[in-house]
Amino acid sequence: MKKWNSFAMLGVLLLSLSGCGLLSGAFREGVENAKKGTENTSYEQIEEDQIKEEFKERVLTTNKYKIEIESAEVAPDYDKKGQIVVLSYSFTNNSEDLLVPERCFSGSFGLTQELEDTIEDLAPAYVSYDSGFSKLKEKSLAKVKPGKTITTVASYKLKEETDSVLVTAYSTKNTLVIGEEVIEMRKKE
Structure with a gap:
């Protein structure tokens, strides 16, 4: 039972670390877009x-x-x-x-x-x-x-x-x- 808990914790840790990588990529993209004066949004753009x-x-x-x-x-x-x-x-x-x-x-x-x-x-x-x-x-x-x-x-x-x-x-x-x-x-x- 302890082994399964350890594996589950390891899985959660790996998922959270990969999420941080994705987040930091999105953060970098947002900073680059701000420098260029563009914005990448998921909501409908209004002219x-x-x-x-x-x-x-x-x-x-x-x-x-x-x-x-x-x-x-x-x-x-x-x-x-x-x-x-x-x-x-x-x-x-x-x-x-x-x-x-x-x-x-x-x-x-x-x-x-x-x-x-x-x-x-x-x-x-x-x-x-x-x-x-x-x-x-x-x-x-x-x-x-x-x-x-x-x-x-x-x-x-x-x-x-x-x-x-x-x-x-x-x-x-x-x-x-x-x-x-x-x-x-x-x-x-």
């Missing part, structure tokens, strides 16, 4: 001209979805110790898959706020339950069916009281900036 992305007049359009920013309001944050900006937006799923608006929004946009001496990135924030936005915020976490449009919100913690924020849209294929827009905010009454 550059097939991917259409633009951000104009508060509307981000991609092959998979469209986000239209409708308004921006200043509201109390979750613990009522500070303020947040709440962006109301419509989300249209143009793909054949279920999509979560919050993931698409946070992967496509960044918000910054200009202060006296610096420009600060804004972090996502929770809306107060009694703010009137909580039901809309919950919708941002739901899976939207193909071809459907919903209205929802995204919220970000403000560093200081301000009248506007800069919304930057990033490409979903390479994270380059595809557009920026200053959005004026109104105070929630």
Whole structure:
């Protein structure tokens, strides 16, 4: 019995070593491809001209979805110790898959706020339950069916009281900036 266990262990060891050799070959191939600027992938390649992305007049359009920013309001944050900006937006799923608006929004946009001496990135924030936005915020976490449009919100913690924020849209294929827009905010009454 001990001999069989020894042979089994030896077989596992040999298989793992041969796997390392294959892995290092794939690693070397990946490094060479990176040096050449080419990529060898097993997933379907999408031509550059097939991917259409633009951000104009508060509307981000991609092959998979469209986000239209409708308004921006200043509201109390979750613990009522500070303020947040709440962006109301419509989300249209143009793909054949279920999509979560919050993931698409946070992967496509960044918000910054200009202060006296610096420009600060804004972090996502929770809306107060009694703010009137909580039901809309919950919708941002739901899976939207193909071809459907919903209205929802995204919220970000403000560093200081301000009248506007800069919304930057990033490409979903390479994270380059595809557009920026200053959005004026109104105070929630």
